[in-house]
Amino acid sequence: MNSTVEHLKAKFEQALIAAFGTDMAGTDPMLVPASNPKFGDYQSNAALSLTKKLGKPPRAIAEAILGYLDVTEICNPPSIAGPGFINFSLKPTYLEGQLTSIQNDPRLGVAQAKQPQRAIVDFSSPNIAKEMHVGHLRSTIIGDSIARILEFQGHDVLRLNHVGDWGTQFGMLIAYLREVCPEALTTSDAIELGDLVAFYREAKQRFDGDEGFQETARQEVVKLQSGAEDTRKAWQLLCQQSRREFEVIYDLLDVHLKERGESFYNPFLPDVVKDLAESGLLVESDGAKCVFLAGFTNKEGNPLPLIVQKSDGGYNYATTDLAALRYRIGQDKAERIIYVTDSGQANHFTQVFQVAKRAGWIPNNVKIVHVPFGLVQGEDGKKLKTRSGETVRLRDLLDEAVVRFRGYLEDKIKEENREETEEFKSHVATVAGISAVKYADLSQNRNSNYIFSYDKMLATIGNTAPYLLYAYARIQSISRKGDINFEELEADGKIMLQEETELVLAKHLLQLGEVIRNVEQDLLPNRLCLYLYELSEKYNQFYNQCPVLKAEASVRKSRLTLCAITARTLKLGLSLLGIPVLDRM
Ligand code: ARG
Numbered sequence: 001m002n003s004t005v006e007h008l009k010a011k012f013e014q015a016l017i018a019a020f021g022t023d024m025a026g027t028d029p030m031l032v033p034a035s036n037p038k039f040g041d042y043q044s045n046a047a048l049s050l051t052k053k054l055g056k057p058p059r060a061i062a063e064a065i066l067g068y069l070d071v072t073e074i075c076n077p078p079s080i081a082g083p084g085f086i087n088f089s090l091k092p093t094y095l096e097g098q099l100t101s102i103q104n105d106p107r108l109g110v111a112q113a114k115q116p117q118r119a120i121v122d123f124s125s126p127n128i129a130k131e132m133h134v135g136h137l138r139s140t141i142i143g144d145s146i147a148r149i150l151e152f153q154g155h156d157v158l159r160l161n162h163v164g165d166w167g168t169q170f171g172m173l174i175a176y177l178r179e180v181c182p183e184a185l186t187t188s189d190a191i192e193l194g195d196l197v198a199f200y201r202e203a204k205q206r207f208d209g210d211e212g213f214q215e216t217a218r219q220e221v222v223k224l225q226s227g228a229e230d231t232r233k234a235w236q237l238l239c240q241q242s243r244r245e246f247e248v249i250y251d252l253l254d255v256h257l258k259e260r261g262e263s264f265y266n267p268f269l270p271d272v273v274k275d276l277a278e279s280g281l282l283v284e285s286d287g288a289k290c291v292f293l294a295g296f297t298n299k300e301g302n303p304l305p306l307i308v309q310k311s312d313g314g315y316n317y318a319t320t321d322l323a324a325l326r327y328r329i330g331q332d333k334a335e336r337i338i339y340v341t342d343s344g345q346a347n348h349f350t351q352v353f354q355v356a357k358r359a360g361w362i363p364n365n366v367k368i369v370h371v372p373f374g375l376v377q378g379e380d381g382k383k384l385k386t387r388s389g390e391t392v393r394l395r396d397l398l399d400e401a402v403v404r405f406r407g408y409l410e411d412k413i414k415e416e417n418r419e420e421t422e423e424f425k426s427h428v429a430t431v432a433g434i435s436a437v438k439y440a441d442l443s444q445n446r447n448s449n450y451i452f453s454y455d456k457m458l459a460t461i462g463n464t465a466p467y468l469l470y471a472y473a474r475i476q477s478i479s480r481k482g483d484i485n486f487e488e489l490e491a492d493g494k495i496m497l498q499e500e501t502e503l504v505l506a507k508h509l510l511q512l513g514e515v516i517r518n519v520e521q522d523l524l525p526n527r528l529c530l531y532l533y534e535l536s537e538k539y540n541q542f543y544n545q546c547p548v549l550k551a552e553a554s555v556r557k558s559r560l561t562l563c564a565i566t567a568r569t570l571k572l573g574l575s576l577l578g579i580p581v582l583d584r585m
Contacts (some may be wrong), residue, residue: 003111003513004098005031007074008042008088015068016046020054031088033511039081040089041507047084058084092497095506099565102510103490108569110513112154113520118333120158121147122324123340124250124257127164128242129173129196132249134376134384134452135342137394141441141578142373143340144255145525148576153520158332162324163246163261165239168314169200171221174234175213176203184241185234193245194393196238225266249394252434254578265323269315272322273308279359287311291355296347306351321352325368326361336367338523343372343447371523374449376441384452402433404454405466409585428585432466433458435579439465442577443529463533468574469582471536475567476583478560482549486564489557496558501542508538509565512573525577532573539566 012029027046034043047062054061062084069078075088102109123143126132143159151157174185177199183190184199191199206213223231243259250256273289276282281291283305290305298304308319328334339349349370356362378384386392406429413420440457443464444450460466479486497503508531515531518524548559571581 003109003517004074004090004510005042005514008071011069011071011074012044012046012065015065015070018068019064033514034087039085040075040079040087042088042090044086044088045084047080047086062086090507092503095503095510096495096497098510099495099506099562103495103561103565108512108565108572109510110152110516116154116156117335118158119150119155119336119338120160120328120332120334121150121338121340122160122162123147123338124255125162125164125341126242126246128239128261129170129193129200130164130242131193131197131391132246132394133391134394134397137249137397137437138342138373138376138441138446139340140249140253140255141438142371142446142525143338144253144257144578145438145442145576146338146340146371146519146523147257148578149516149519149525149528152576153516155336158334159257161257161259161261163259165261166263166266166320168217168221169204170224170235170238171219172203172207172217173200173238174224174231175217175220176206177234185230185237188237188240191241193242196241245395249398252395252398253438254580262317262320265320265327268323268327269319272319272326276308276355276359281355281359282308291358293351293354294358295354296351306355308355318348318352318355321348322356322361325352325356329361329363329366335365336369338369338371340371340373343374346370346372369523371446373446377449377451379451379453381451398434398437401437401454401458402429405429405433405436405458408458408460424584428582431580431582432469432585435465435469435574438578439468439529442525443533445524445526463529465579468532468536468570469579469585471539472567472570472574472581473583473585475539475563475570478548478563482560484560486560486567489560490564490568494554494558495561496555498555499542499546501538501545502559502562505535505538505542505562505566508535509562509569512569516576528573528576532570535566535569535573539563 008031009029012031013025013027016024016027016029027050029044030046030049031042031044034040047058047065050061051058056064059080062080065086066078066080071078071088073091074094075090079087081087098109121143123146124136124140126136147157147159177184180202181191181195181199184196207217220231224235239261273282276291277289282289283292284290285305288305288307288311289309290307292303292305294303296304306318307316308322309315325337328337341349353362353368353370356368362368376384384392386396406425409425409429409432413425436457440452441450456462457464458466460470478484495506497506511531515528519528542562546559548556548563550556551559574581
């Protein structure tokens with residue numbers, strides 16, 4: 001099904017051609033949703049933007065277009081406003097028809113991408129032997145939602161976890177563990193990630209102050225790189241221990257992705273350097289191999305280098321990303337590659353992308369983007385910490401959200417004199433608590449920093465997950481109260497839009513596709529959140545104004561169908577954010 005805007009655009013183009021000739025083909029009708037209901041539903045300022053090209057005043061252009069514009073099926077007669085805007089108001093009969101056609105469509109009328117792509121979303125990507133921190137949590141939540149939206153649009157998505165599982169620090173850690181906790185290197189469950197992180201810190205201290213130890217650590221690195229069996233085994237155990245902890249978080253969040261860590265690209269690193277040399281970009285500077293970057297200068301104003309091989313022969317984070325980029329384009333056949341990390345890595349990605357482009361590794365059909373996000377701050381506006389000043393463990397952070405929602409739920413159940421099972425309470429609290437954390441993250445424009453506040457995210461009013469979950473559950477309660485099967489109803493419901501609030505709700509319901517397509521392009525899930533929040537508000541206004549169960553039979557059926565479509569829209573939209581719904585809570 002074509003969306004309303006697409007319908008209008010096609011008609012508009014026909015009229016332009018009829019009025020001003022075939023070279024108008026492809027002209028952008030500049031149709032946008034009207035900013036104010038008094039301008040109708042959509043507004044075009046094409047007439048204004050065409051004045052130069054056509055050498056006519058905008059109102060005359062608008063009039064000429066209207067002379068040929070046939071949109072009677074969709075709109076009331078369009079009107080010209082101000083200097084030459086054209087306003088469109090959708091007809092109730094058109095809206096009724098559109099809603100009827102989405103009733104039996106599991107996709108609610110949202111068209112799939114016309115050209116499905118092979119897409120890679122590189123997200124989450126924590127580091128081995130380090131705690132997964134809130135930055136990784138943001139990446140996990142945002143990346144998962146982006147992947148879900150692209151999948152829903154029919155793209156072939158590869159979700160990659162670019163885990164930091166390689167580097168000289170492993171030599172240091174292994175050398176240290178051989179001394180203080182050798183069993184960690186031979187048995188798979190000797191220590192926990194928390195201990196590992198502490199050992200890592202101690203190893204670093206030791207490394208910084210002890211030259212003898214530095215040499216031992218370096219030997220371990222050489223052994224690791226040359227594939228010495230005991231060192232390899234030790235490294236693998238460290239990876240497994242960390243992975244176990246990461247899995248706990250992924251399970252809680254219901255996020256699934258494929259681990260392909262930095263070590264995977266080791267065999268391809270020498271070729272990166274070799275091919276850069278062949279392309280003439282590589283320069284040796286103080287023994288290091290590097291590419292001088294355009295647009296990046298040091299304090300003295302000289303171009304900055306991107307080092308791809310250090311003087312000791314070691315490779316860098318950037319080298320691995322260059323190798324990964326080549327692999328993803330060459331082997332995975334990716335056409336769109338999306339990297340979700342905090343904005344602190346923006347320079348890193350700009351530099352890597354620049355070098356890859358200059359080396360000619362990025363074909364024209366491939367789009368690569370960094371999707372940055374801001375910091376997570378505590379309520380004091382500073383970096384998020386526990387009360388005692390330590391970094392917050394993600395596990396604890398998610399558990400706390402669940403515990404707090406559980407407290408709220410228990411009170412509510414008591415207040416309402418309900419009897420609920422333990423299973424019910426625990427399920428509702430888990431879904432609402434975890435969803436609240438996800439939604440708080442997704443509903444902000446990801447580019448800004450966000451303040452982590454349990455009170456705000458768990459509130460049952462406002463733009464929060466609990467609010468939307470309750471909105472959904474309330475609609476389901478209508479079907480229970482009226483003993484109505486929404487699915488059966490939707491199969492043959494006839495929709496009649498009479499009241500203003502019904503029309504407003506209907507128009508909003510029909511905008512889902514536009515919103516999803518926007519997010520598919522701009523990768524800003526907060527737009528979808530806002531859409532869902534506004535949907536619940538518009539639904540509430542409708543529900544307050546229009547009796548549903550008590551209405552006369554045909555009106556009742558139509559209104560119940562509106563309820564059913566709203567519920568399905570909420571459910572679908574939330575699922576694209578990684579949030580499941582609850583029928584009752
Ligand atoms: N492991 C990195 C970190 O924790 C993130 C990796 C992001 N992905 C990439 N291809 N560089 O900062």
